[in-house]
Amino acid sequence: MTHKVQVGVLFGGQSGEHEVSLVSARAIMDGLDPERYDVTPIGITKQGRWIIAPDAHARLLAQADPSKLPGGSSAMVSPTSVDADDQDATNPLALMVAGEQSPLKALDVIFPVLHGPLGEDGTVQGLLELMGIPYVGCGVLASAVGMDKAMTKVAFSGAGLPVLPWLLIRRGEWEREPAQVLDWVEQRLTYPVFVKPANLGSSVGISKATDRPTLERGIAAAAAYDRRIVVEQGIAAREIEVSILGNDEPEASVPGEVVPSGEWYDYEAKYLSGASKILIPAPITLELAxxxxxxAIQAFRAIDGAGLARVDFLLDRETGDLYLNEANTMPGFTPVSMYAMMWEASGIPYAHLLDRLIELALERRGRGRNAE
Structure with a gap:
């Protein structure tokens, strides 16, 4: 009998994108070919406890906030109750100290479907590196840089790639001298501007400021999520995205365009309203595509990416100028998420995409931990 690949699917986490992760993970576990893979669900609760059990997904789903579940929970497995002191729950340090006795050591590869801080930002990737376990997606450096909006812009600028004017505010500066910070922003940027926590995804904590009062409220709101806040010049823009797949020789999918249901692509427009439009391929010229x-490939290399990323652009409606916005190193991962749909339109269906990502993870480990 051919050896099945032992795959751990890691999901949940302590970020505000916990519920999005549950949806992505369910799709991946359902999409992996049972003839090729044995799947072990690994859940991380919002309190940071790890649950390695066949019903780990159902347990986390039982604790999830239904209002944050994209598309509702009707497609999920039926949840069961979960005890915070359940004996199956542990912590990552215990798993690592267990050495060869760790249940993770029986796995050939882990698919860390974690969105946001303490999962997508290099922390879990570092743990898996220490344990010597191959994993899907970007390594520690690319994950950390891709998660941090300020450092992403620094990396893009250093590679000579186009980004919009932006400023970095530290929470301590804001708390000490809010009026001076507002003056500083207004002297360097023009309204509208976008205010963002540096280290969150899925548009959590992001706001659009059109005057001084909304700028003040936006900075205060972002500061509640992060000690570093990015303020970026706003433009009338189309949102163009492209998927990247590969290690040393990455490939780009056909581009797609997001037409948000609201004024811009916030959390509700992304996940809850169901009214945003996705255009794949994007209605742009072949030259622009x-x-x-x-x-996108240059941006992926600028952050030292591996495996996958979704690279997002802003296309100025007035000038036609193109600007890099961000590189999402673990984007939403359902069959109807932009990342997968753009590859579907490029000739790679969802199940084959999962196969390729696992192959890339094993290939990368086979070349050594510093291969990228």
Whole structure:
């Protein structure tokens, strides 16, 4: 009998994107071919406890906030109750100290479907590196840089890639001298501007400021999530995205365009309203599509990416100028998420995409931990 690949699917986590992760993980576990893979669900509760059990997904789903579940929970497995002191729950340090006795050591590869801080930002990737376990997606460096909006812009700028004017505010500065911070922003940028926590995803904590009062409220709201806040010049823009797949020789999918249901693509427009439109391929010229794909690959390399990423652009409606927005190193991962749909349109169906990502993870480990 052919050896099945032992895959751990890691989901949940302590970020505000916990519920999004549950949806992505369910899709991946359902999409992995049972003839090729044995799947072990690994859940991380919002309190940071790890649950390695066949019903780990159902347990976390039972504790999830239904209002934050994209598309509702009707497609999920039926949840069961979970005890915070359940004996199956442990902590990552205990798993690592267990050495060869750790249940994770029986796995060939882990698919860390974690969105946001303490999962997508290099922390879990570092743990898996220490344990010597191959994993899908970007390594510690790319994950950390991709999660941090300020450092992403620094990396893009250093590689000569186009980004919009932006400023970095530290929470301590804001708390000490809010009026001076507002003056500083207004002297360097023009309204509208977007205010973002540096280390969150899925548009959590992001707001659009059109005057001084909304800027003040936006900075205060972002500071509740992070000690570092990015303020970026706003433009009338189309949102263009492209998927990246590969290690040393990454490939780019056909581009797609998001037409948000609201004024911009916030959390509700992304996950809850169901009214945003996805256009794949994006209705842009072949020349512009080629430029988007080329810049996306350059951006992926600028952060030292591996495995996958979704690279997002802003296309100025007035000037036609193209700007890099961010590189999402673990985007939403259902069959109807942008990342997967753009590859579907490029000729790689969802199940084959999962196969390729696992192959890339094993390939990367086979070349050594510093291969990228």
């Amino acid at each position: 080629a430029r988007v794909r080329s810049l």
